Structure formats: structure tokens, C-alpha cells
Amino acid sequence: SRNTRYFSPYRSFAVMLGIALLALPGLAQTKPFPTDQALFLQEMTTFLVAADKKEGRPFMEEVFTPVWNGAYYSAAQRLRIVEVANFMLKKRFDAFPHFRDYLASVAAFPNGGRSATEFDAWMQGLDKLVQDGRKQNVVAFIATCAGLFTNNTLLASPSTAWRSRSSAFTFAFDSVPLVKFARTDLVCTAKGDSAVIFGTSGTFFPTSGMWRGTAGRVTWERAGLKPTATFAEWDHPYEVRMKSSAFEVDSVEFNDPYFERTMMGKVSDKVLANVDEDNASYPRFESYDTRMRIRDIVEGIDFEGGFSMQGAKLQGYGTKEQPAFLSFYRDKRPFIIARGLRFSIEPERITSDNVSIQIKLENDSLYHPSVSLRFLRDKKFLSLIKKEEGLSKAPFYNTYHQMDMFFEVLTWKQGDPVVQMGNLQGSTQTRASFESFDYFKEKRYMAMLGIDAVHPLVRLNDFSKQNGGKFYAQEFAVFSRMQKQEVIPLLIDMANKGYLMYDPENEWVEVKPRLRQHILNSAGKQDYDVLQFNSNVDDGVNASLNLLNNDLTMKGVARIIMSDSQDVRIFPADRTITIKKGRDFTFGGNIQAGKLSYHGKEYYFHYAPFTIDLLNVERGQGPTR
Numbered sequence: 001s002r003n004t005r006y007f008s009p010y011r012s013f014a015v016m017l018g019i020a021l022l023a024l025p026g027l028a029q030t031k032p033f034p035t036d037q038a039l040f041l042q043e044m045t046t047f048l049v050a051a052d053k054k055e056g057r058p059f060m061e062e063v064f065t066p067v068w069n070g071a072y073y074s075a076a077q078r079l080r081i082v083e084v085a086n087f088m089l090k091k092r093f094d095a096f097p098h099f100r101d102y103l104a105s106v107a108a109f110p111n112g113g114r115s116a117t118e119f120d121a122w123m124q125g126l127d128k129l130v131q132d133g134r135k136q137n138v139v140a141f142i143a144t145c146a147g148l149f150t151n152n153t154l155l156a157s158p159s160t161a162w163r164s165r166s167s168a169f170t171f172a173f174d175s176v177p178l179v180k181f182a183r184t185d186l187v188c189t190a191k192g193d194s195a196v197i198f199g200t201s202g203t204f205f206p207t208s209g210m211w212r213g214t215a216g217r218v219t220w221e222r223a224g225l226k227p228t229a230t231f232a233e234w235d236h237p238y239e240v241r242m243k244s245s246a247f248e249v250d251s252v253e254f255n256d257p258y259f260e261r262t263m264m265g266k267v268s269d270k271v272l273a274n275v276d277e278d279n280a281s282y283p284r285f286e287s288y289d290t291r292m293r294i295r296d297i298v299e300g301i302d303f304e305g306g307f308s309m310q311g312a313k314l315q316g317y318g319t320k321e322q323p324a325f326l327s328f329y330r331d332k333r334p335f336i337i338a339r340g341l342r343f344s345i346e347p348e349r350i351t352s353d354n355v356s357i358q359i360k361l362e363n364d365s366l367y368h369p370s371v372s373l374r375f376l377r378d379k380k381f382l383s384l385i386k387k388e389e390g391l392s393k394a395p396f397y398n399t400y401h402q403m404d405m406f407f408e409v410l411t412w413k414q415g416d417p418v419v420q421m422g423n424l425q426g427s428t429q430t431r432a433s434f435e436s437f438d439y440f441k442e443k444r445y446m447a448m449l450g451i452d453a454v455h456p457l458v459r460l461n462d463f464s465k466q467n468g469g470k471f472y473a474q475e476f477a478v479f480s481r482m483q484k485q486e487v488i489p490l491l492i493d494m495a496n497k498g499y500l501m502y503d504p505e506n507e508w509v510e511v512k513p514r515l516r517q518h519i520l521n522s523a524g525k526q527d528y529d530v531l532q533f534n535s536n537v538d539d540g541v542n543a544s545l546n547l548l549n550n551d552l553t554m555k556g557v558a559r560i561i562m563s564d565s566q567d568v569r570i571f572p573a574d575r576t577i578t579i580k581k582g583r584d585f586t587f588g589g590n591i592q593a594g595k596l597s598y599h600g601k602e603y604y605f606h607y608a609p610f611t612i613d614l615l616n617v618e619r620g621q622g623p624t625r
Contacts, residue, residue: 032086040082041068044103051095064103072110073119080123081106087130088138098139101146108149118170125177129207137207141177144206148179154204154211155242160190160271162211162242172203179204186211190245191273194222195282197240197247204242211240216249218267223311224277230256230309232267232285246270254285258314259294263287263307280311290322297345298377300414302327305343316343320505326350326373328382328414330547335360336382336412338373350375354392357384359410359419361550364400369495371410380414385424391504394496395435396421401552402583402607403533404439404498407432407542419545422537432535432542434554436583436607437514440521440528456490457499457515469511473502476509529610530564531583533557552579562605568593573601583607588616597621 033040044064048056067073073081084102093099109119122145129137147153153163166184171177181204186197195218202213215235219227232252240247248268255262265287272282290306297303305324308315318324318341326343328336340355352373359366370391374383386392386408395404408423423429449455463471463479477487484507491509495502499515502508520526535542537556544553557575562568573589580586585605591598591612600617 032089033082035079035082037068037078040078040085041065044085044099048095048099055096055100059100059104063107067107067110070110072116074116077116077119077123080127084123084126084130091135091138093135093139097146098142101142105142105145105149108145112149112167114170118172121173122171122177124173125171128173128175128177141206144179144204154179154186155206155209157243160188160243160245162186162188162240176205176207179206186213186216186240188242188245188247188269188271190271193271193273193275195245195247195269195271209241209243211242213238213240218249218252218269218283220283220309220312222275222277223280223283225256225312232265232283252285254287254309256309256314259307263289263292265289265308277312281313282311283309284311285309286317290318290324298350298375300329300380301350301375302329303343303345314345316345317341323356326352326355328412333360340373343373348377350377361398361400364398366400366405366545367397369394369501382412382414384410390492391495391502395498397498398434398552400550400581401434401579402437403579404435404437405432405543406434417547419547420541420543421545422540422542425540427540430536430538430540430556432554434533434535434543434579436529436531438517438527438529439532440518441530442522445518445522455519456494457519460494460500460511461516461519464511464515471509473507473509530561531607533560533577533579550581553577554579566593570603 033043041060041064045056045060048060050056068078085099088098088102105122108114109122126138126141129141144155147156147163148169151163152165152167152169153161155162164181164184164186166181168184169179169181172180181201183199183201186200188195197213198217198219200213200216202211204211214237215233216238217231217233219225220230221227232249232254234249234252236251238249246269248266250266252265252267253262254265254267263285265285267283267285269283275282286308287306291304292307293302293304295302303316303324303326305316305318305322308317316324316326318339320341323339323341324343326338326340327334328338330336337358337360338352338355339358340352342354343350343352350373354370355373357366357368357371357373368384368386370387372385372387372392374385375381395406396410398405405421407421408427408429410419410421412419422432445455445457448457459480460476463476466479467475473487473491474484476491477484480487488504488507491500491502492504494500494515498512499518500512501510517526517528521528533554535554535556536558542554542556545551546553554577555575557572557577560570560572560577562570569592570587571590571592572587577585577587584607587603587605588601589599589603591600591603598614598617598620600614600619602616604613604615605611606613
């Protein structure tokens with residue numbers, strides 16, 4: 001009948017859906033908040049409690065209501081508060097955290113004893129963001145305000161937070177909202193680490209995340225150094241992008257007990273994970289002056305270059321144009337000079353992974369373009385180590401004895417009159433080889449040809465005629481019709497063989513006389529020798545340089561071939577020889593020249609005339625008929 005009442009599943013579903021939608025936080029308030037003071041409080045309370053009863057009710061009753069019903073805000077100010085709330089409602093801001101943080105900021109002004117003038121400046125900045133209509137800017141500003149009022153946090157992201165140790169900040173407006181800080185400490189925390197700028201003041205720009213400050217100080221305390229002893233400070237303006245966990249300030253004054261005077265330079269800091277005093281690599285300082293000279297940086301060692309501090313590690317540095325120098329003295333004169341871009345100067349050691357080295361021997365020297373340097377302070381022990389890569393594969397070039405010297409490590413203890421040459425402890429290598437500057441082997445020369453129709457030395461020599469033997473790698477690549485990446489390994493190999501000098505930073509080449517010399521040797525147009533000393537020992541010391549007379553004693557030498565064509569061979573007694581200036585050498589033992597044989601205790605070989613003085617011969621044997 002017409003009065004019969006019946007159940008409709010569709011109607012029931014619609015009612016339930018409507019109730020559910022009303023319960024959603026974002027949809028609980030569908031009409032604007034009223035401007036009436038009491039009604040606004042009532043509807044805002046309903047809105048927040050519907051979103052989160054557990055947090056909403058105590059927040060409204062204990063935090064916001066006392067302020068809203070108090071005498072702090074004027075009618076005009078209340079109206080502006082409601083207008084911003086309605087903008088947020090229209091833009092579908094969430095009840096939590098957005099509305100809660102907004103109302104908490106409103107409550108913080110009277111609760112924090114802040115002036116109405118400061119509130120007006122804050123609201124002016126917020127109004128500007130609202131009028132621009134960009135929700136994300138309003139969200140960011142409200143989040144900043146919530147962080148500031150809660151724990152002085154200026155900016156927080158999932159990985160980084162910047163905060164002030166002082167709550168003495170004020171809001172201002174100058175075309176954009178500002179937060180001004182009187183003297184405070186700024187702290188950046190991230191990944192369990194923290195960086196601090198002490199004693200600074202400045203302005204934070206919430207919409208850009210930029211800090212513009214004046215003055216400050218950075219200490220090395222988290223690297224284990226005393227904050228009153230090692231620090232950088234400045235009194236001029238600087239900027240920090242607070243969305244980053246790093247910052248840099250130019251023109252700072254750096255102080256450290258290691259130096260007698262203050263140094264000018266730049267300081268940088270970065271917050272990293274898993275940092276302790278032992279592995280801290282920040283803060284960092286780098287001096288502007290790259291030609292500072294420190295006498296006796298360690299007793300008997302001078303340094304010239306720039307300085308940087310990385311954590312607790314002091315580093316000397318240079319540039320390609322002006323490398324840093326580490327000079328080891330002997331008898332009050334420079335003896336060993338290392339040139340490089342970086343030296344790590346620690347309490348226990350001085351190290352560098354890549355230095356060129358020069359050891360002075362009267363007016364000559366022993367030179368290598370690229371070795372690792374290790375100096376142990378307590379033992380006063382220096383090691384120069386070759387690596388099997390790049391230019392480090394080259395031999396040590398000895399202009400005093402006029403030899404290319406192939407070995408792994410050169411060592412010297414300060415004060416000792418001996419330099420030792422050999423192989424690293426624990427190395428499987430037992431051999432070392434010294435070759436005359438004029439050594440040549442046709443077999444070795446032809447091995448460089450490979451499958452190429454033109455010998456690489458011939459091609460380099462032909463190109464050198466166009467430029468005086470000085471050119472860039474790219475220019476040679478164009479001449480050779482090759483790619484530069486194909487040419488560079490060739491140039492490094494030729495440099496390691498002594499045919500040219502190669503600067504990998506600038507890719508600059510300078511051809512050496514040996515290149516043309518070996519071309520002439522192969523053509524039979526110039527004399528050469530086959531003088532090569534090969535050592536094989538088990539104790540790791542293949543040769544020793546006596547610094548009192550520059551004699552080079554080599555052990556483990558079983559045989560020396562003096563001439564292939566005339567079959568002249570030497571078999572040293574005790575497998576030991578002493579090499580003197582200009583490839584002269586002394587020895588005892590046997591000499592075989594064809595069918596002639598001599599045995600004696602003392603011989604002297606003169607390189608220039610290529611003759612042997614038989615100073616103490618015990619017996620000789622000629623051919624028998």
C-alpha cells in the first residue's frame with residue numbers, strides 16, 4: 001500500500017557514504033569559517049577534533065582557546081587570522097599538521113611575550129604568500145614558524161635540520177617574510193653529525209631557505225682539536241643555503257698552534273654520516289697564500305706552499321703552476337726536494353700519493369716524476385715508492401751515474417750517510433736493473449713497432465720537426481690520424497721509456513734527445529752501449545748510495561755484458577760492484593773477453609774510453625794452441 005514502509009539498500013548506502021565523507025579530515029569543514037569570534041572558535045574546534053580527537057581537543061582547549069578568548073588580539077587582527085584560515089580551507093590544507101601549526105603560531109605570539117607589531121609583520125608576510133596563491137610557499141612558511149616556536153628550528157628536511165641556540169628572533173616583512181636573529185649559534189644536524197657557526201647574527205628567508213648572516217666562528221672541536229686553539233672566524237657578511245648540509249665562507253682568519261701567525265683563506269663545513277674524531281674530514285680550511293714557507297715543519301724539513309686543514313689533518317697544497325715543496329736537509333743544505341699538489345702533515349707522518357722527487361748529488365741529481373712519499377716522524381725514515389701505473393712506471397733517472405734505475409722503493413733515514421734502493425718488504429720482486437743512458441737493444445726497439453707500419457719514435461720525430469719537439473697530445477693525435485684517447489697511453493709509455501716528458505694535467509709533450517738517438521742507433525748511424533747491471537737479492541736492498549762519496553754499490557750482480565760483438569763479460573766477485581760518476585765502476589772477479597780470461601781482486605772500468613784497468617790481477621788465461 002501507499003503507507004507501507006520498506007527497506008532500500010541504495011538509500012542506506014548513500015546515508016552511510018555521507019556520514020563517512022563528513023568524517024574525513026579534509027572534508028569535515030565545507031563552508032568558510034565565520035568571522036564571529038565565538039563561532040570561529042566553535043567551528044575550528046569541531047574541525048580539528050573531527051580530524052584527530054586525541055590531539056585536537058587538548059590543543060584547542062589548552063593552547064588556542066585561552067589566546068583566542070584573551071585580550072591580546074584586536075578585532076582587525078582576528079579578522080586577518082580568519083581570512084588566512086579560510087584561504088587554507090579553500091586550498092584544502094590538512095587539519096594536521098597545517099592548521100594545527102598555523103594556530104600554534106598564532107598562539108605563540110602572546111604566549112611568548114611578542115609584540116602586536118611583530119605579529120602584524122608576521123601576518124603581513126603570510127598575507128603576501130596567501131595573495132600569491134602558491135600553497136607550497138604557505139606550507140613552508142607555516143612549517144618554519146612551527147619549528148621556530150617549538151625548538152628554534154629554521155629549516156628541517158628528512159635529512160637535514162638547521163636551528164638556532166637562541167630564541168631571540170623576530171619576524172619582519174620586506175617584500176617577503178623575514179626572521180631576524182640577534183647574536184646566536186647556528187647548528188646544522190644530519191646523519192648523527194653536527195656543524196656549528198658560533199657567535200653569528202643574520203636574517204633567515206623562509207620562502208627561499210637562505211640565511212644571510214654577519215660574522216661567525218667555526219672550530220675543529222668535533223675533529224678532536226681544542227676550540228680555543230684551532231678555529232676560523234670572520235666579521236663580514238656571508239650566506240648559507242639551509243636546504244644543504246654544507247656551507248663555505250671566504251676571507252676568514254684561521255688560527256692553529258702549528259702556525260706562528262693568522263692565515264687568510266676560506267672555510268667550509270659539511271655534515272656527514274658515521275663521523276668521529278678519528279675520521280672527521282670537516283671542517284676544512286684552505287689558505288689563500290700558496291707560497292708560505294715554514295722552516296722545520298719537522299726537524300730538518302722545510303715546507304713551502306699553501307696550507308689546508310681537513311678535520312684534524314693538516315695538508316700542504318700547491319697548484320699545477322706553483323706546486324708545493326717539501327725539502328729534506330742534509331748538512332744544512334737541501335738534499336731531497338719533493339714537489340706535489342698535496343702533502344698530508346700528521347703528528348706521526350708526512351705523506352703524499354704523487355710527488356716528483358729530486359735528490360741532489362753535487363751538480364747532478366737522481367730524479368723521478370711520480371712516486372708516493374712516506375715519512376715517519378719518530379723513526380725519521382723516508383720512503384719513496386714507485387707505483388705500477390701512469391708515469392710512476394718510469395725509472396729513476398740518475399744524471400750523476402748516468403743511468404736509468406729500475407726498482408720499487410728508495411729509502412733514507414735522516415742523518416744516515418746511505419740511501420738504499422730495492423724492493424718493498426713483503427714484495428715477491430727481488431730484482432732491480434740499472435741501465436746506461438746510452439743503452440740500446442734492437443730487439444727492444446723493434447718490439448715497440450707492434451703491428452703499426454710506422455715506428456712510433458719515427459712518427460714522433462717527424463712531427464717534432466714541425467714544432468721543435470714541443471706540442472700538445474691533441475696536435476699529435478691529429479697528425480697521426482688517431483683519437484686522443486689512443487695517443488695518450490702511447491705518450492705515457494714513451495715518457496716512461498725516457499723518450500719524452502709528458503705533463504698529464506696539460507697534456508703537454510717535450511721530446512728528449514734519446515728519441516732521435518735510438519732512431520740513429522737502429523739505423524747504425526750512432527754508437528751505443530749494452531751496459532746493464534741486473535741485481536737479484538733476497539733482503540730487499542739491491543743497491544746503496546754512499547752520500548760521503550756518491551759511490552753506488554750494487555749487490556746480487558751475477559754477470560755484466562760489456563760487448564755483444566766482442567763477447568766481453570764480467571762475473572763480479574761476491575756479485576758486488578761499485579758504480580762511480582759517469583758510469584765508471586770498480587769490481588773484482590773474472591773477466592772473459594773471447595777466449596781470454598782474467599781473475600783479480602781489483603779492476604777499474606772507465607766508461608768514456610771504454611777500457612778496464614787491471615789493478616790487481618791474480619791470474620790470466622789466454623787461448624791454448
